[in-house]
Amino acid sequence: MVTDDGFLVLASALRIHTNLTHFSLNLSETPASDEGAVSIIETLFDQRELTQLSILLVRSRAITDKTANKIIEVLEAHQKLRNFNVMLNFTDVSEYLLEYITEMRKTRKIGPL
Numbered sequence: 001m002v003t004d005d006g007f008l009v010l011a012s013a014l015r016i017h018t019n020l021t022h023f024s025l026n027l028s029e030t031p032a033s034d035e036g037a038v039s040i041i042e043t044l045f046d047q048r049e050l051t052q053l054s055i056l057l058v059r060s061r062a063i064t065d066k067t068a069n070k071i072i073e074v075l076e077a078h079q080k081l082r083n084f085n086v087m088l089n090f091t092d093v094s095e096y097l098l099e100y101i102t103e104m105r106k107t108r109k110i111g112p113l
Contacts (some may be wrong), residue, residue, distance in 0.1 A: 007036030014043040023047065024054040028087075033062035041070045043081040050078050061092060068097040074103060084110050 007027075023044065027037055037057070044050065055071060057063050069089075075081065086101060104110055 002030050002032060002036075004032050004036035004039075007032050011039040011043050014040065019107075020050050021049050022036060022052040022091050024056075025069055027060050027063065028055040028056050028058040030035050030060060031062065032060065034064055034066040037063055037067040037075050041067065043073055045076045045077055047078075049051045049080065051080055051082060052083040053078075056085075056087045057091050057093070059090045061090075063088075063091050063093060065092075065094055065097075066071075068093045071097065079088045079108075081110060083112065085112050086095070 025037075025040055030036075037060075040057075044053070053074075056068070071086065075084070084101070084105075086097070088097065105112075
């Protein structure tokens with residue numbers, strides 16, 4: 001299983017790539033916490049060509065609203081984003097992230113993957 005240390009290493013590797021158009025992050029059923037999740041999500045700020053993004057956080061009990069807030073910041077920063085998918089089943093993330101995503105899909109016409 002990948003821990004926060006593994007995600008910090010992955011985040012360092014992602015920083016050298018700045019032209020990604022598609023990105024998928026699966027933190028499902030890992031012992032990763034907000035520290036690991038946020039480290040990777042923060043690397044997405046530099047991905048200005050990002051058009052498709054998928055984030056899966058199923059059964060990740062250590063993931064909280066800190067990660068949810070960072071996901072919202074990334075979504076706000078990426079105006080080219082056209083397809084987005086997030087799964088937060090069985091996490092401690094509150095419903096406001098899902099409400100935000102629903103509203104964003106309406107106003108920016110972002111579809112699910």
